Amino acid sequence: MSTYIHGTHPEEQERLSLLNTLINDRCISLLDITTGERIIDFGSGLGQFTMRMGILTGPGGYCLGIEQDSAQLAKARKNLADSGLTQVDYRQGNVEDISLGDEEGSFDLAHARFILEHVNHPEKVVQAMRQAVKPGGKVLLLDDDHDTMRLFPEPAGFKRLWTAYMQSYEALGNDPVVGRKLVSLLHHAGLSRIQNGVVFFGDCAGMKTFQVYANNLLGILEGSRDLMLNKNLIAQNEYTAGIKGIEEWSTLPDAALWYSINWASGERI
Numbered sequence: 001m002s003t004y005i006h007g008t009h010p011e012e013q014e015r016l017s018l019l020n021t022l023i024n025d026r027c028i029s030l031l032d033i034t035t036g037e038r039i040i041d042f043g044s045g046l047g048q049f050t051m052r053m054g055i056l057t058g059p060g061g062y063c064l065g066i067e068q069d070s071a072q073l074a075k076a077r078k079n080l081a082d083s084g085l086t087q088v089d090y091r092q093g094n095v096e097d098i099s100l101g102d103e104e105g106s107f108d109l110a111h112a113r114f115i116l117e118h119v120n121h122p123e124k125v126v127q128a129m130r131q132a133v134k135p136g137g138k139v140l141l142l143d144d145d146h147d148t149m150r151l152f153p154e155p156a157g158f159k160r161l162w163t164a165y166m167q168s169y170e171a172l173g174n175d176p177v178v179g180r181k182l183v184s185l186l187h188h189a190g191l192s193r194i195q196n197g198v199v200f201f202g203d204c205a206g207m208k209t210f211q212v213y214a215n216n217l218l219g220i221l222e223g224s225r226d227l228m229l230n231k232n233l234i235a236q237n238e239y240t241a242g243i244k245g246i247e248e249w250s251t252l253p254d255a256a257l258w259y260s261i262n263w264a265s266g267e268r269i
């Protein structure tokens with residue numbers, strides 16, 4: 001099983017949950033869900049976006065989230081119980097090695113956001129997504145190309161720290177730039193009518209959500225600190241200097257974060 005770099009401790013769950021509130025409106029606008037559809041969400045995490053999609057299918061639809069981690073599933077199931085939605089369900093499973101049995105080929109949409117970057121074999125996941133949808137069904141991937149992160153004015157020590165962070169993905173056998181490969185992954189899995197685009201994931205000083213973006217950045221870096229240090233990807237003093245640089249940058253009146261989430265979709269014909 002692949003290792004999830006961010007972990008699932010309560011502070012990390014809080015970060016992921018806040019991240020969902022920042023981007024879910026932008027991501028849902030990529031979808032054209034009609035009532036009664038069947039959707040499968042690969043790597044559903046805390047399930048906030050799974051539920052958003054489930055609401056659009058209506059009570060006559062079905063939205064199934066697949067998640068490997070028990071702590072994420074527990075939180076997702078609690079959120080689901082609180083919501084009262086009956087058309088959403090979660091199942092424990094590894095998206096790199098999944099068997100859908102009779103449900104194979106029965107879904108209208110297979111969706112995966114921020115999951116291909118956390119697995120050793122993204123091609124296996126995309127192949128399973130293709131198998132999950134019926135002819136005419138759609139596969140939608142959203143994922144990171146970490147190499148596109150830009151902060152300005154660039155904080156002292158940031159480049160060094162961000163490079164080590166990307167290397168920590170590689171240390172786990174995962175791909176920090178998988179976002180640029182989404183079209184290729186769909187093509188090689190046999191999907192047709194492929195499209196692509198980006199969802200803006202940036203902000204600047206003065207905007208009311210700016211500090212949430214800055215804290216998200218600090219949160220992912222702090223969460224990977226032990227891995228970076230233990231694998232000798234960065235020295236402690238360089239790590240500390242990079243974090244201090246971001247903290248100082250986040251107080252500047254002209255601080256800006258430029259980043260986007262890559263997406264690509266394809267159809268099974």
Ligand SMILES: C[S@@+](CC[C@H](N)C(=O)[O-])C[C@H]1O[C@@H](n2cnc3c(N)ncnc32)[C@H](O)[C@@H]1O
Pocket residue numbers: 002003004016020042043044045046047048049066067068069072093094095096112113114115118119
């Ligand atoms: C960054 S979160 C994204 C969650 C959700 N898709 C979202 O956008 O909010 C990635 C999730 O994938 C899960 N995950 C990682 N590898 C997995 C695998 N091989 N099978 C199933 N889930 C996996 C992690 O436990 C984590 O909850």
